[in-house]
Every structure is written in C-alpha cells, then in structure tokens.
Amino acid sequence: MNRSHSPAPSSTYRLQLSKDTTFGDAVELLPYLDALGVGALYASPLLESGAGSNHGYDVVDPTRVSAERGGEEGRKALVAAVREHDMAFVLDIVPNHVGVDIPQANPWWWDVLAHGRASEHAATFDIDWDAGPILLPVLDADEEKALSELTLSDDRTQLRYYERAFPVAAGSGDSGTAQEVHGRQHYRLVSWKRGAAELTYRRFFDVSTLAAVRVELPEIFEKTHREILRWVAAGDVDGIRVDHPDGLSDPGSYMRRLRAAIGPDRWLLVEKILGVGEELPASWPVNGTSGYEALCEIQGVFVDPDGAGLLTQLAAEHTGRKESARSAEHAARREAADTILAAEVRRIAALVPVPEAAPSTEAEPGEAADRVRTAVAELLCGFPVYRSYLPEGREALETAVSVARTHRPDLADVLHAIRDAMLADPAGLLATRVQQTSGMVMAKGVEDTAFYRWNRFVALNEVGGDPSRFGVPPQEFHRAMATREAAWPATMTTLSTHDTKRSEDVRARLAVLAEIPREWAGNVGRWAAAHPLPDRSLELLAWQNLVGAWPITAERMSGYLTKAAKEAKLVTSHVEAVADVDEAIAAWPAQVLADADLVAEIEEFVARISGPGRANSLGQKLLQLAGPGVPDVYQGTELFEYSLVDPDNRRPVDWAIRRQLLARLDDGWLPDVDAEGAAKLLVTASALRLRRYRPEVFTGYRPLPAQGSAARHAVAFARSASLVAVATRLPVGLVARGGWGDTVLPLPEGTADWHDVITDTAVDGAAPSLSDVLSRYPVALLVRPA
Structure with a gap:
C-alpha cells in the first residue's frame, strides 16, 4: 500500500x-x-x-x-x-480477547460453559478441548473448602459461588448436591492459583478473566x-x-x-x-x-548520557549488586515463563517433536518432558523483539535460538528441533503458539517485572524502551525522525498513553536527575536511611517516583508502590503476598509525608528540578507535535500532568480549568512556565492548530544544527522550507555554562521572514541568536507566511 x-x-x-x-x-x-x-x-x-x-x-x-x-x-x-x-x-x-470474569455478562462464554464442545460458539475461543473440562480459576486458594461452599440456584440451572454464577448443562442438575452437579459440567471451578500452570484456554497475558478468541x-x-x-x-x-x-x-x-x-x-x-x-x-x-518507539526517541534526546556512570554506581551500591539490564530482563522472563505463564509453556512443549539425538531415549519420561519444557522456556526468553512473524521474522527466531543456547548449551538439540519444525511449517500450531507466547513472556517478564526491579533510572523504564541505553544522541534522534517521515509518515506518535508507566511530565522531570546525578545520589542515601523499605531496589524506584510525581498524596503513592512491589516479585507478589511486607510498603508514603523536615527537603529539591523539568516537558511536546507522524495527545496532558501507571493515569480530568486557560490564551496571554501548566497548553494549541490548518508545512524532514558554544543544548529540525521547531535540551547544563551566549540557529534557505507562532512574534535574521528566539520560552515553532 x-x-x-x-x-x-x-x-x-x-x-x-x-x-x-x-x-x-x-x-x-x-x-x-x-x-x-x-x-x-x-x-x-x-x-x-x-x-x-x-x-x-x-x-x-x-x-x-x-x-x-x-x-x-x-x-x-x-x-x-x-x-x-x-x-x-x-x-x-x-x-x-473478550472478558469472561462474569460469565453471565458474556453470552458466548456462557453458552460454551453450558454446552461444551457442542456449543455454537465452541470454535470462537482458543480452548484445548482435548485437555478435559475447561478450568476456571475462580475459587479461593483453599480449593477443597471453596468447593464445599458451592450452591445451586432454586431452579437448579446455575451453580453459585458467592456472587458468581455458572450455567448447569441441560439435564445435569436434576439430582445430587451442588458438588455432584459440578462434577458433571463441561468446566471445573478451581483455585485461582492453578490458572498459571493448568489453564486450558488461551488468555491475554496472564489474565485469566480475558479469554482469547480465534x-x-x-x-x-x-x-x-x-x-x-x-x-x-x-x-x-x-x-x-x-x-x-x-x-x-x-x-x-x-x-x-x-x-x-x-x-x-x-x-x-x-x-x-x-x-x-x-x-x-x-x-x-x-x-x-x-507510537511507543517515537516516545522513547523523543524522550531520550532530553536525557544527559553523562549521568549514566554515577547513576549506575548508585544503583549498584544501594542494592549491593551489579547487574546488567539484560541479565535482569532474562531472569525476569524466565521467572514469568516458569510461573505465571507455565500453562502456555506446557502447551507448547506438548507440540515439540523430540529429536532422535536427544537423551530422552535414555532418560525417564518425566525427565525428557522437563527438558523440552525448559528448552521452550529458554527459547521464549531469547527473542530480541516481542515476537517474530514467520516467515518474515526468521532472523528474530535464529537470535532466540542462539541466546537460548548460550544459557543452556545442553539443550541445543531440542532448540534446533523446535526451530526446524517452526521453519518447516510457519503456519503450523507449534510456530503459532511460540510466536503468540514470546510476546507474553516479554511483556510480563520485562515490562511488568524487570522494569520494576532494575531501577537505575526509571525515566527509561517505559513501554517499548530499553533502560540499558542511557538516552538518545541527537544524531540518532534525527535519523529516526527522518526514517519515520520517509517510511511511515502516517504512523501515530505519542508521549503518554493509558498504559505508560509514568506520564510524559514525570519522565521529563526525572530526566533532570541525569544532569545532577551526584546530588541525587546523596539525597537518596539520606532519605532511604531515614525511611527504609523492605527492598533496596524498591527504594530506588520509590524515591524517583515520589519526586517525579510530587506533590502526590499518600493514598496515590501507596497504591502505586503496592502495585510496583507486587509486579517486581522480589519481596512480595500478587500470587504469593507477604502480609507484613505489604503493610510496610503501604504505610511508607504516609510515614514519609509525616516527616516535616524531610518533606521540606523534598519540596526544596523538587522546586529546583521542576523548572528544568518543565523545559524538558515543553521540548518533548514540541518535537512530538511538530515532528513526523500523527501526534496523539493523551487526555489531560495538554497541561503539566504528573501521573504514574494505571489506575493513577486514569483519574478524572479537570476540563473546566483547561477551557478557562485556553480562553485566556486566545485573548493574547503569554503565561509563565509554571505549575499551572498554561505554557504547555500554549505550545500544544499552537502546534495542533498549525497542523490542522496548514498541513502543507508539515512535510519533509531535515536536522537543523545550531552553531556556537552552546549548540549541544539545542535540538532543531525543519519541515518543508516553511517550518522550524527548536527546543532546549539539558537545561541545567545550559544555565551552568551561562546561557546561549554566541549560539545561533541558521534557518533554511537563508531566509529571514519567520514568525514564532507560540509567542506570536517576528524572528529577525537568517541566523537568529537563540538567546533571542528562546528568550520567552525554551521552545519555538517558527513558520514562514503562506
């Protein structure tokens, strides 16, 4: 196309x-x-x-x-x-997938539970019918006790487990106890703990209440x-x-x-x-x-790579261990494959043709099966991307095999057998299951585990991101933007979504820490000593998110930390909760916020990094809105918005204040860059209106290098010959060196007829001084008359 x-x-x-x-x-x-x-x-x-x-x-x-x-x-x-x-x-x-948490709410699922394989919707769901009755992991951990609590509706057409109801197959409920009727159904109610290893239907990741459809x-x-x-x-x-x-x-x-x-x-x-x-x-x-790839490129150009060394040292010293991001990710992926996704691994292993050269002929059957399951798990953990798309994705599969062999050379024969079978039949069941599941292992192992464990610099621990790569050099940023314009000009770009770990403004504020790593390390050491948490890596996560989202209520921070600790699965988890640990984590935010001296110190520190953070926020937003692709604005983020992962980022938006501020801007108001956020609204509205009413200027792409002693602090590009976007990067360093000084921005074609649509002012000269262009705001959007 x-x-x-x-x-x-x-x-x-x-x-x-x-x-x-x-x-x-x-x-x-x-x-x-x-x-x-x-x-x-x-x-x-x-x-x-x-x-x-x-x-x-x-x-x-x-x-x-x-x-x-x-x-x-x-x-x-x-x-x-x-x-x-x-x-x-x-x-x-x-x-x-579709939701099946309340069977009665889903008519298709209800019919499948009632009629089993004979249901008109039996083929709708990805169910392993040969594995026996459909397992529904809805009971409490004590399965025997929970089964004793089953009851029948008055007309004996439904099984009840407290507020949950399940259909009774026609004629199967005419006699017997609820437990006896349960044994006659096309499904079995089991403990929620059995879902990870024994589930007989495909689901969305490890969410048993979301059943996959075919x-x-x-x-x-x-x-x-x-x-x-x-x-x-x-x-x-x-x-x-x-x-x-x-x-x-x-x-x-x-x-x-x-x-x-x-x-x-x-x-x-x-x-x-x-x-x-x-x-x-x-x-x-x-x-x-x-647009997640754009998110990481745009954010990355505002991260100072020089901060990597000290922040890496801080993480190693604070946690007491040196661990690479790759090592942490592999360990977390294996953990996900062996626990919450064990059912999927088992299902794949049953499809693997065991090679003749394997020692399975000499080993006990159980040992051979374990060997195959281990090989499958290692293969799933070796993919460099979320999944391959055979036959196009052969390179990713070969990489996965190579990585798996590095970790388990003794399984090379099984790994090669899996690869060969997948390549021989790319549309076959084995290839399909491996490809579907590798993305699950990546998402649950990396996004939802390692990104809560490996906390050197959490601004980079974002969906689609690579925390091991500390920032994006401007040259790489420009290459990515130019490639997007050339190959995918209509792709979406984003900075915040309903799934991001932290909002764009939290990440922009945290980026400032990379410019002041020594000061940050000192703060973390003092603060953590005063208010420790049950896990040292969780402390790194907690303090970064606290200052990133400040001011934040104890309730919001408690909800976030509780979720984060359970996702990390180091000292507690969703599956194996540790009550005293959970209580300590939940109580921590209130204890911190009750420490008046510490709160004063935090407020002073946040006040110092908020200005540069807002500069980063405006820079990110402008580069997204003016750059190649179709920019998306997540609800409410046209103002500075400091939210953490869902449900925090799904809180109600104050639309009234946004309407009021936009009306003031339309009356000619040029707001300060402050906590009210009107400056971000100004940048957003200026760029969105220009995109909507002058789309012809948003074509093409070329880097626009600044010239002068502070050139590294500017990132700029031209679209067509009539639009230029310029943003400030590394603002702390810019201030430390005394500002823009002699730095200028040569404009395209040597023309001087430019206008900044953000401030509604003329820009003089073919190579204006950045001190002039960015005198009011850390960003500018320059346009030539139509």
Missing part, C-alpha cells in the same frame, strides 16, 4: 470513555477539543465491556455498543457531533467484527487502532482481512511495541503503530 498518501488526521486526542466519561460527556468536550486544534477524537473501545470498566478492553459482547457509555443513540450523537466540528473519529478495537477463522472474524464494520460502512469511523496484535495467531493475515473489510481509505494502526531498530513487517497493510 502507498503509506505516503494515507487518510490520516492532523492529530488525535485520546479519550478514555467509561460510565464516568460517557458519549454525552465527550460531546460536551468537542468544542474545547476543536478549539485546541485537535484533528480527530481517538476513543477507547466502545463495545459492551465489563460493568464499571474504566478502559473497555474487557469486551463481553462484541455485537453491541456499551450501554454504560451511552448506548447506540449516544454513539450516533457523538459521531454526529464529531462531524459538526469537522473532526475525524478514530476507534480502538480489541480482536484478541479471529483467524473467517467466520469468527465476521461475527466479532460485525458491529464495528457496520459503523465503518455507515461512515462513522475514519480510523482504527488494533489492540495487542501480537496475541493473534497470524497478525499479518488479520491485518490484510481487516484492511479489505474497511477499505484503503481509512487509517489503520497497530498497538505494536517495536524493539530498537525493529520495523513492522512489510506485508502488513497498515499505516503504522500507536
């Missing part, structure tokens, strides 16, 4: 819809979003999801729109309002997409973002089928996390990703 002429909007604004932010609420927001300059409303999933869901990714009925969010009439009204404001409508969809089958694709495609056919949807494509059995075929269904004139994106240097498969007819 021709990606350079795609129907992409000028920009998007991500809105999380729920019972608390309904379609009606979104209609009321549209005048503000229109005034802000937004090109498209980018909505979270709209289909019927679990009751009270604040995200919509737990769709329980793909055949109808969410009633909680406003129903069909509300959806139509929202689309009509979007059109009235001449905006596009972009929709998030979830093809990989959209690779044409009839399943049709019934799961019928409602969404009805909206597309009616002209209500201009773009689609596909959630979690790596969970699908054949993402490429799915994308081709979806593209054929929606036509060539709609924007199509995938939520694909790319490794450094990785690109989407050429055969996918999509316009790009949801």
